[in-house]
Amino acid sequence: MARVLFVSNGHGEAAIADRIAEELRALDPAVQIDHLALVGRARSRYMTDVGPQRAMPSGGLIAMGNVKNIARDVRGGLIGLTLEQRRFLVQARGRYDRAVTVGDVFALLMTLAARAPVTYVGTAKSVNVAPYGPIERRVLARASEVYVRDEATARRLRAQGLRAEAPGNVIVDLFAAADDARADAAVRDFTPAIAVFPGSREAALEDARFLLDVVRRVAQRRPALGAAVSIAPMLDPALFAHIFARDGWDVVSDAGDERMPFVLRAHQRTVARAWHGPIGPLLSRVQLVIGQAGTANEAAAAAGVPVVAFERGNDRKTAWYRMRQHGLLGDALAVFSGEPDAAVQQLEALLDDAPRRARMGAVGRERMGGPGGARAIARVIAGRLA
Numbered sequence: 001m002a003r004v005l006f007v008s009n010g011h012g013e014a015a016i017a018d019r020i021a022e023e024l025r026a027l028d029p030a031v032q033i034d035h036l037a038l039v040g041r042a043r044s045r046y047m048t049d050v051g052p053q054r055a056m057p058s059g060g061l062i063a064m065g066n067v068k069n070i071a072r073d074v075r076g077g078l079i080g081l082t083l084e085q086r087r088f089l090v091q092a093r094g095r096y097d098r099a100v101t102v103g104d105v106f107a108l109l110m111t112l113a114a115r116a117p118v119t120y121v122g123t124a125k126s127v128n129v130a131p132y133g134p135i136e137r138r139v140l141a142r143a144s145e146v147y148v149r150d151e152a153t154a155r156r157l158r159a160q161g162l163r164a165e166a167p168g169n170v171i172v173d174l175f176a177a178a179d180d181a182r183a184d185a186a187v188r189d190f191t192p193a194i195a196v197f198p199g200s201r202e203a204a205l206e207d208a209r210f211l212l213d214v215v216r217r218v219a220q221r222r223p224a225l226g227a228a229v230s231i232a233p234m235l236d237p238a239l240f241a242h243i244f245a246r247d248g249w250d251v252v253s254d255a256g257d258e259r260m261p262f263v264l265r266a267h268q269r270t271v272a273r274a275w276h277g278p279i280g281p282l283l284s285r286v287q288l289v290i291g292q293a294g295t296a297n298e299a300a301a302a303a304g305v306p307v308v309a310f311e312r313g314n315d316r317k318t319a320w321y322r323m324r325q326h327g328l329l330g331d332a333l334a335v336f337s338g339e340p341d342a343a344v345q346q347l348e349a350l351l352d353d354a355p356r357r358a359r360m361g362a363v364g365r366e367r368m369g370g371p372g373g374a375r376a377i378a379r380v381i382a383g384r385l386a
Helices: 011-027 067-075 078-091 105-112 134-140 151-159 170-174 204-221 237-246 295-302 318-332 340-351 354-368 373-385
Strands: 003-008 032-037 098-103 118-122 145-147 193-197 226-230 250-253 262-266 269-275 288-291 307-311 333-337
Touching (some): 003 011, 003 105, 011 032, 011 098, 011 170, 011 373, 032 078, 078 105, 098 105, 098 373, 105 134, 118 373, 145 373, 170 295, 170 373, 193 295, 204 226, 204 237, 204 288, 204 307, 204 340, 237 250, 288 295, 288 340, 295 307, 295 318, 295 354, 307 318, 307 340, 318 333, 318 354, 333 340, 333 354
Parallel strands (some): 003 032, 003 098, 098 118, 118 145, 193 226, 193 288, 226 269, 288 307, 307 333
Antiparallel strands (some): 250 262, 262 269
């Protein structure tokens, strides 16, 4: 029986790894698929989670010289965790027929310690915002296959002597889930319907409070506007409901409804409903996304839905992360002020500007590309295992 080890270094990256693993398992049901999450605690559906895992204070956001988050994680045990993970990979030598890295070049360096042929799936770097540098390319050359997120980046790497391909953006596949008719109820009677994506990291709860406050303010002047609030699978809806009640929302809970665990009321009407399920069904039903998320924001852009993020002083993603996302998505993403009154004003202006929203949707589809990457990558991996 063939054995494959996936190594990821991010929450979105772990989800992408699971999506490729799903396709790989469909092609070869007998394959043993393990997963080492370098960042956070994974909850894989199609892989067996192995090795040392621990949530860090930054939620994994330590790239681009983010000294503050690096210091917080070092105090939280990052160095010890990294050494434990490397030790696990060294001890795994000879146990796997192939390894798959999903993430950045650091994750690839870690994976190489297992001394198995490596398929690299790059998720963040792009010529649109941050090309692979000379040192990174030397590391990429050690992978058996290199897959990147867009064809422009693949062309640049090929011109620089690397074999690189872009068979499709796996993020697009990640949320191309089967439709769920229950999402109709999540946006029922909302015109326009907005999706709220607070993300899945440590700051998700505070971001949700801010985003819902903006929605509540806008809804005062737009009596039909409403939102579906996405609560990531690893987060507890009851905690969100408790905090929203403290913020003055009238919270109507329904513990028996796993998809819509609670409703938020204000101004004597329903303003928002919680959605505890895949975001794909929401994206086909909303006219706008406001979110502090990473991968989910990109998925919205891929679906042609305009996306708004906010510059918040306590946003742990910080300015560099939003800058990177804006570079990747271009005009598909609008970044508004994190000051509540200004945020409301800018959001209302966008809601009144249908041509701009249409342009944002078109740019998102163009920047993110088409589906099919997960199946194409899985097919190559399966072929290498045969």
